[in-house]
Ligand SMILES: [Zn+2]
């Protein structure tokens with residue numbers, strides 16, 4: 720499986736402002752930056768976009784992306800999210816003011832987008848990968864996603880504070896190779912992390928100890944202003960198998 724966290728800074732750097740992963744170039748997890756890929760053919764290859772929750776760093780360029788790839792005709796992008804998130808997208812983004820209502824404007828013969836509601840623990844298969852949504856513990860209802868191609872499984876807990884069910888779900892997944900886990904805040908802001916449903920460098924170590932198996936832990940979602948401090952604090956914990964994400968790098972897992 721090929722996984723890439725898209726760069727979201729100008730020029731590209733290790734700073735991460737927005738969230739979107741590509742899986743095998745055809746499935747996107749979150750739409751923070753997919754509308755910014757300079758190679759439009761890469762945007763056109765993305766046919767299925769899973770949205771974990773409605774926070775702006777995860778949906779920011781969804782309208783731009785749908786505009787970029789629209790081709791008159793019945794073929795269109797599929798956006799998959801919980802019913803609640805789909806309602807937010809329709810009411811707050813594609814509402815005819817912030818952006819045209821691509822959802823109501825879509826007809827079977829000429830569509831901008833089609834939406835599919837996903838449910839916790841109900842696997843759904845798209846473009847050769849099976850994706851299982853598993854709730855995590857964030858400030859708003861959020862679905863972590865487990866992506867499995869039959870040989871390798873990779874986990875995307877998305878934004879989360881300390882959580883339980885997600886790790887229980889992964890415990891029996893023998894094919895699990897990597898987890899892209901957030902570490903949003905440094906130790907000094909641990910209280911803010913708790914308040915907002917994120918991990919700090921204090922709770923990060925607790926979380927990875929909940930999964931009793933050897934996987935690659937790839938750290939994502941460091942708040943840009945604290946990214947260096949977070950990196951130093953994680954380093955000082957001396958954890959094995961923990962590495963910082965490299966935006967724009969393709970992980971072959
Ligand atoms: Zn969030």
Ligand SMILES: [Zn+2]
Nearest residue numbers: 738774776878
């Ligand atoms: Zn986020």
